[in-house]
Amino acid sequence: MDYKNEGNCPHGHGAAMPQAEGGVRPPRILAWETTGACNLKCKHCRGSSTEDVSEGELSTAEAKKLLDDIRETGTPIIILSGGEPLMREDIFEIARYGTDLGFRMTLATNGVPVTEEVAHKIKDAGIQRVSISLDGREKTHDAFRMIPNCFNDSMKGIENLKKAGVEFQINTTVSKFNLHEIEDVHNFTKEIGAAAHHFFFLVPTGRGAELTEFEITPEEYEVALELLHDLSRKTDLQIRPTCAPHYFRILRQRAKKEGIEITPKTHGLDAMTKGCLGGISFGFISRNGDVNPCGYLPVSAGNVRQQSFKDIWENAKVFNDLRNYDAYKGKCGACEYKTVCGGCRARAYSETGDYMEEEPLCSYYPEGY
Ligand code: SF4
Numbered sequence: 039m040d041y042k043n044e045g046n047c048p049h050g051h052g053a054a055m056p057q058a059e060g061g062v063r064p065p066r067i068l069a070w071e072t073t074g075a076c077n078l079k080c081k082h083c084r085g086s087s088t089e090d091v092s093e094g095e096l097s098t099a100e101a102k103k104l105l106d107d108i109r110e111t112g113t114p115i116i117i118l119s120g121g122e123p124l125m126r127e128d129i130f131e132i133a134r135y136g137t138d139l140g141f142r143m144t145l146a147t148n149g150v151p152v153t154e155e156v157a158h159k160i161k162d163a164g165i166q167r168v169s170i171s172l173d174g175r176e177k178t179h180d181a182f183r184m185i186p187n188c189f190n191d192s193m194k195g196i197e198n199l200k201k202a203g204v205e206f207q208i209n210t211t212v213s214k215f216n217l218h219e220i221e222d223v224h225n226f227t228k229e230i231g232a233a234a235h236h237f238f239f240l241v242p243t244g245r246g247a248e249l250t251e252f253e254i255t256p257e258e259y260e261v262a263l264e265l266l267h268d269l270s271r272k273t274d275l276q277i278r279p280t281c282a283p284h285y286f287r288i289l290r291q292r293a294k295k296e297g298i299e300i301t302p303k304t305h306g307l308d309a310m311t312k313g314c315l316g317g318i319s320f321g322f323i324s325r326n327g328d329v330n331p332c333g334y335l336p337v338s339a340g341n342v343r344q345q346s347f348k349d350i351w352e353n354a355k356v357f358n359d360l361r362n363y364d365a366y367k368g369k370c371g372a373c374e375y376k377t378v379c380g381g382c383r384a385r386a387y388s389e390t391g392d393y394m395e396e397e398p399l400c401s402y403y404p405e406g407y
């Protein structure tokens with residue numbers, strides 16, 4: 039199976055896998071928060087990063103050992119994220135190590151530190167795709183990031199990547215702030231030559247926990263997902279809604295209404311994946327080595343300083359809970375779409391303290407519920 043087009047979504051979307059059944063599968067995508075240090079102070083930051091080098095982050099030797107450990111489970115896509123991963127001095131050494139082990143290494147950056155020299159180092163380390171966040175056109179992006187000129191600085195980074203021949207994708211966080219700009223940002227993403235456009239739906243944890251006023255309602259969510267579905271049909275650029283698992287319910291509802299069968303030919307990768315893959319084929323490794331189902335679900339499955347990654351991946355309770363769709367609760371538990379959607383477990387946890395509870399931002403009521 040070709041995973042080349044999966045991009046580097048840090049939340050578990052895009053990993054092609056057979057739908058339905060749970061059970062232990064090798065990880066397909068792992069996002070690794072290599073550092074908590076960051077040059078920006080974005081409003082919606084999951085990690086509440088600071089400019090200081092974060093205490094307790096894995097050393098170079100520990101980082102390499104982690105990659106060796108992960109190799110025992112297969113060759114997932116590795117997303118080097120942060121904070122700002124380019125704040126780590128050894129980031130290219132780590133990336134090269136991963137490349138040589140056979141991983142598809144990718145990097146999630148805000149783009150600001152990507153000078154011409156950095157872009158060449160990215161290329162030389164074998165990093166195959168870089169994701170850069172743009173949350174709107176200039177005014178919206180800078181307001182959301184709270185940094186004047188941030189948009190232009192990120193654009194300079196993109197230009198440098200293009201000159202160095204490094205593939206990039208744009209990540210856009212959808213919130214009340216930019217709901218009206220979705221199509222505009224997408225057209226812009228196409229114009230600048232991105233390889234994909236991923237839309238992230240706000241999950242209220244980290245610094246984002248204070249952002250409830252920017253969170254969209256279940257109804258707006260539904261409208262946004264319908265809009266993205268329409269857009270996916272008009273555009274030739276890969277679109278992926280992320281942390282919006284009910285997109286896959288909408289996909290099926292639409293196909294049913296139109297009498298279309300969902301196949302890779304009609305729906306591309308969307309036909310082979312499902313909503314939330316956190317703990318199923320996606321995992322997150324925090325700066326200090328904790329392994330979580332995703333970066334928004336603060337339930338530790340174990341720590342790579344004490345246990346092997348493989349042991350954690352295969353045996354942690356939280357992972358095995360998430361792989362058991364029969365144990366999902368509330369309307370997600372009763373839903374006929376649970377194996378292709380599953381609801382956002384992080385939102386359920388943030389709302390109720392139980393990651394098996396129902397997704398609070400879905401307006402769908404299962405038949406007979
Ligand atoms: S739990 Fe939510 S935030 Fe985490 S991967 Fe799943 S959909 Fe995304």
Ligand code: SF4
Nearest residue numbers: 370373379381397400
């Ligand atoms: S009820 Fe839950 S499983 Fe069903 S579509 Fe909504 S979020 Fe997905």
